[in-house]
Each structure stands twice: as structure tokens, then as C-alpha cells.
Amino acid sequence: MKPSTSAASGEAASILILIDGLEANTPGGTERQALWFASVLHEAGYQVVVYVLRGIPLTAGMTYPFEIVYGEIAKPFSPSGFAALWRLTRWMRARRFQMLQTFLLESNLLGPVLAKLAGVPAVLGHRRNVNHWMSRRFAFLQSLADRGVDGFLANSEQVKKSVVSVERVPAHKVTVLYNGIEHSRFSSAAGRQDVRRRLGFAEGDTVIGTVATLRPIKGLDDLIAAASDLAPKHPAMRVLLVGDGPHRGALETKARTAGLEQRIRFAGSQNDVPSFLAAMDIAVLPSLAEGFSNALLEYMAAGLPIVATDVGGNREALGETGLLVPPGQPEALAEAIARLVRDPELRRRLGAAAQDRVRSQFGIDAARQRFLEYVRSALETTAGS
Structure with a gap:
């Protein structure tokens, strides 16, 4: 044109x-x-x-x-x-x-x-x-x-x-x-083993991850609260936070206070986001507010099962291919994550459906x-x- x-x-x-x-x-x-x-x-x-x-x-x-x-x-x-x-x-x-x-x-x-x-x-x-x-x-x-x-x-x-x-x-x-989104950038699992090894995750760990600027509006306090609730019941659960921002220190303190310092990895800002997505088993978007999240599209393109808050355009993006929960409710977030942790087949089906949707709707x-x-x-x- x-x-x-x-x-x-x-x-x-x-x-x-x-x-x-x-x-x-x-x-x-x-x-x-x-x-x-x-x-x-x-x-x-x-x-x-x-x-x-x-x-x-x-x-x-x-x-x-x-x-x-x-x-x-x-x-x-x-x-x-x-x-x-x-x-x-x-x-x-x-x-x-x-x-x-x-x-x-x-x-x-x-x-x-x-x-x-x-x-x-x-x-x-x-x-x-x-x-x-x-x-x-x-x-x-x-x-x-x-x-x-x-x-x-x-x-x-x-x-x-x-x-x-x-x-x-x-x-x-x-x-x-x-x-x-250029969905082909995120559709490969290349880098999964290398990133998990560098972060200290074991082969049998279930890694719950998110990519975000670390600010209060991103709802990461709720993710840490949900992880604290899940930890005793799911010993193989790990949490990966990719990104940086002004709220990082407060989040690290919250993780230590909750006794999660051995379970949570703060990876900081990363240029190779696809490899870090490949290292995850479940993606979470716990934001208190959104417009239309590019991170959500990246999770979908990576074929990850997703738990997201029902804010902004998240419902429009996911359709029926992910789990939506109310914002600011760690208990609901924990319940949805636990559902995916317990059910590998549901994870597979939702991840595949999300990947198909992003390819057809959001090129x-x-x-x-x-x-x-x-x-x-x-x-x-x-x-x-």
C-alpha cells in the first residue's frame, strides 16, 4: 500500500x-x-x-x-x-x-x-x-x-x-x-531445558509463569499470595516472574515473608522471551486492569494454558480457550491454577486451543x-x- x-x-x-x-x-x-x-x-x-x-x-x-x-x-x-x-x-x-x-x-x-x-x-x-x-x-x-x-x-x-x-x-x-502478534516467534519449545536448568527448575517441576512490568497494577501480589496458598498442596510447583520494574523489591520481600524464596525466580527483563515462555507449564495474567494484553497473545502463541483476570480485553482475546477469574481475588486465582496443575490433559487442550485462536484471529x-x-x-x- x-x-x-x-x-x-x-x-x-x-x-x-x-x-x-x-x-x-x-x-x-x-x-x-x-x-x-x-x-x-x-x-x-x-x-x-x-x-x-x-x-x-x-x-x-x-x-x-x-x-x-x-x-x-x-x-x-x-x-x-x-x-x-x-x-x-x-x-x-x-x-x-x-x-x-x-x-x-x-x-x-x-x-x-x-x-x-x-x-x-x-x-x-x-x-x-x-x-x-x-x-x-x-x-x-x-x-x-x-x-x-x-x-x-x-x-x-x-x-x-x-x-x-x-x-x-x-x-x-x-x-x-x-x-x-508474530505467532511463529513463540511456537517453538526451543530453549526450554536450558532456561529451566539455569533457573534451577527440576524436570518434574510445574512452572507457573508471567511476563510483566513489575508494577502494582499487574496484580503480582495476588500471584504470590496464590502461590503461598498452593505451596503446601503442590510441592513441585514453581513460579517464574519475567520482567522488571519499580515494584520488584516489594514483591521479593513479599515472597520471602511468605517463605517462597526457594520456589520463586525473579528473572528480570529478558530479550529472549520465547525461550522463557517455553520454560513455563502454565501462564498467568493476574492484572487488576488491562487494555488488550500483548503478553496474553504471546502466551497463547506459545501454546500455554492460561489463567487470566477478567479485565479489559482479556475475555475478547481468550474466548473459551483459558480460565478467567475476578481481579484482586488471590483465592480464585489459586483455585484456577490448581485446576490446571492437577489436570495435564486440560492444560494440553487449552494450550492447543489458545494457539489455534491466536493464529486465526490476531495475526x-x-x-x-x-x-x-x-x-x-x-x-x-x-x-x-
Whole structure:
């Protein structure tokens, strides 16, 4: 698909992606998705710039073929922040962007205003989480800013409902575009024995694992509580946490207090996620809130049986191929995990069904095509208005 072009110059349209931060060298789910969208646009021939309001530049191991600008706007609502935002507006005007796409809290709020001042004709707002945290005051301010947005992309029906109800956006302006995944990357069991050996897991251990940024919203306290309940009844059970984050110290303390330090492995951030998934027997997503979890799609692609909380788009992703439990209830989480620990045949059937579902419903190529079609249509609509 050829990219839309600027009517004035005939060149491929220039698109700015505005995002709050990149969380140093371990970007979270939304940050990774923003960089993926930027890569898709770049590969399609668009001129792409990612502007980060604040953050530590990515290391050489995480380079991208498009321009990334770091603004160092730590406090956008302070006097110095307003001055920096005005400089950003002038820069945007000078670069003559045809579209602005926004990700995360402050970018979603400020982006439409900056675009209006800078003369950017098309604004696309990405929404990737339910607005569980949004106060009435902030929701009101966001609803005012949303008047300057031409369209919204939500990554699940639940996120769309949240945008409509909380931000008061008309439903016809919100399009659902599910995340896609390169499922072939996760379908091999290569690396299973090596990772398990390095982590000290025995051949007969049943490894319950999760991949997440270690933050309270991910519900990992509930997973440790569930593991504490299961430990006396299932001596071969082990827990593997892949990822890092600000809550790691508190989780390690909780594990020690529960007497689980010999059963839980904190593996930290890992580049070779497929090998660590291969080392697991059961995958758990205990989040208190989600939009549409890429980690969940990765578990499905790896053919793992899954226990997930019934939040956000988890039900839309899993369908009938996993076990869903209420969020914030360690007892229910433990019961569902125990059911899978006891029943290897159920694990096999659910894992195979999940793998079939992700291959048929959530392919990366279909997601890429739909996104590019949406962007092209939005650019052509605003160019003709």
C-alpha cells in the first residue's frame, strides 16, 4: 500500500507520534506498541518522528530507523513546562506534520491542543487502557481536548466502551484495532531445558509463569499470595516472574515473608522471551486492569494454558480457550491454577486451543494492514476538508 502524500509537495505524508515517555530501556506495553506503529508507518514510506516528552534515550541495542526526539518536558504544567510546550508547538509548525498520533496520559491531553496551534490537520488518539484511574476533573479536561481529535483507535471493545463512557466520545469516532502478534516467534519449545536448568527448575517441576512490568497494577501480589496458598498442596510447583520494574523489591520481600524464596525466580527483563515462555507449564495474567494484553497473545502463541483476570480485553482475546477469574481475588486465582496443575490433559487442550485462536484471529499482518488503511483514510479525509 502506497503512503498518502502531501498535496503541496507530493512527498509522503509526515507523521508525528507524541508519547509521554519510554521508561528508559525497558518500555512498557503501550510504549512498545507506539514504537511498533512508528515502525509500520516508516516501512510503508511515511516520514515518521517520535517525540518523547521525557525519558532516557534508548541504548544502541534498541535503535530504530526513524527519528526519536527527547523533549525533557518533565513538568508540562509548570511555567518552564509551558515555555517548553510553546517551543514544541513552533517546532511542530516548522516541520509541517500532516498527522499527530498521541499515546499515554499527558500526550493525549496536550496533543490535540498543540496540533491546533501548530496547524497539524489530522489528529489520531490511541487508547490502550480502560480509564480506571481517571478522575472526573481529568475526564472533563480530556473530553474538551478530544474535540480536536479526528478519530480514536482502541485496542479492545472494553477500551472503546471506556472511551465512550468516560471521555464522552461519540462511538462512531472510535475504531477497535486489536493487537497483532508474530505467532511463529513463540511456537517453538526451543530453549526450554536450558532456561529451566539455569533457573534451577527440576524436570518434574510445574512452572507457573508471567511476563510483566513489575508494577502494582499487574496484580503480582495476588500471584504470590496464590502461590503461598498452593505451596503446601503442590510441592513441585514453581513460579517464574519475567520482567522488571519499580515494584520488584516489594514483591521479593513479599515472597520471602511468605517463605517462597526457594520456589520463586525473579528473572528480570529478558530479550529472549520465547525461550522463557517455553520454560513455563502454565501462564498467568493476574492484572487488576488491562487494555488488550500483548503478553496474553504471546502466551497463547506459545501454546500455554492460561489463567487470566477478567479485565479489559482479556475475555475478547481468550474466548473459551483459558480460565478467567475476578481481579484482586488471590483465592480464585489459586483455585484456577490448581485446576490446571492437577489436570495435564486440560492444560494440553487449552494450550492447543489458545494457539489455534491466536493464529486465526490476531495475526500481525492483518493488524498492520488495518492500521495503514485507517491512517491513509484519515489523511485523505483531512486533506479533502
